[in-house]
Amino acid sequence: MSTPHNSAKKGDIAETILLPGDPLRAKFIADNFLENPIQFNTVRNMFGYTGTYKGKRISVMGTGMGIPSIGIYSYELIHFYGVKNLIRIGSCGAIQDDLNLYDVIIGMGACTNSNYAHQYNLPGTYSAIASFELLEKAVSVAKEKNIPVRVGNILSSDTFYSADDTEVERWQKMNILGIEMEAYALYCNANFAKVNALTILTVSDSIVKKEETTAEEREKSFTKMMEIALELA
Structure with missing residues (x-):
């Protein structure tokens, strides 16, 4: 069964999926890390692939930029395709001066200035946290x-x-390590559905040091977080 945003059929997507924001990063991972990758989605050029890594079936798919975009894709992956482990691999801007370009951050929790959690009609402020297992x-x-x-x-x-x-x-x-644009919605969707989610980030720029990487470096050079995420299948 396809959705308005994903042409995959039931069973095309593995229970564990890596979610880079950039669809070209998804293609890079499929081309360089997965064995026998098969493309399951091209809708809106949001590329998705399923293959194997060290004998384990795993998928990778772009999510676009921002909470609304990953909110849609992660919801559909969970509720329409049965995905159980969703691992965002993205970039972030570091805001602590002891973090450098290419450092890897794992998001234990995600704060937000978004109103995404309003949909749950909660009587307080929701703390969006990662799966401890992942x-x-x-x-x-x-x-x-x-x-x-x-x-x-x-x-x-x-x-x-x-x-x-x-x-x-x-x-x-408040000791926030870095700023990105997607993890909060991913954690909300996963926790609401009782599945696992984690965010692994590479520092692409330092807001405090005024340093940044290039678009090509962000697409092809952030391999350490990819290597960690691929082992979680």
Whole structure:
């Protein structure tokens, strides 16, 4: 059964899926890490592939930018295609001065300035957290591969260009490691459906140091987080 955003049929997608924001990063992973990858989606050029990695079936699919986009794709993957483990692999802007370009961050929790959780009509503020099962395994894999990681809280922002030039400093004071745009919705959707989700990020730019990587580097060079995520199948 296809959806308005995904042409895959039931069974085309593995129970574990990697979710880069950039569909070209999904293609890069399929081409360079998966054995016998088969493309299951091209709708809106949001490429999706299923193959095997070290004998285990795994999928990868782009999600686009922002909470609304990953909210749609992750919901459909969970409820229409039976995905059980959703691992976002993305980029972020570091806001702590001890983080450098290419450092890997694992998002234990996600704060947000989005109103995404309003749909649940909760009587308070919802803390969106990762699956401990995936988090624990990812940290273990990183240690085995000798890949340094930082585990902590991240911010999923609705705004890339903010009119408030003081907000980063305030999030810094709350020990937020980096800013991205998708994890909060992924964690909400996964927790509501009682499945597993995790966000693994590579620092693509440092907001405090005014450093950044190129688009090509973001597409093809962030391989350490990919190596960690692929072992979670």
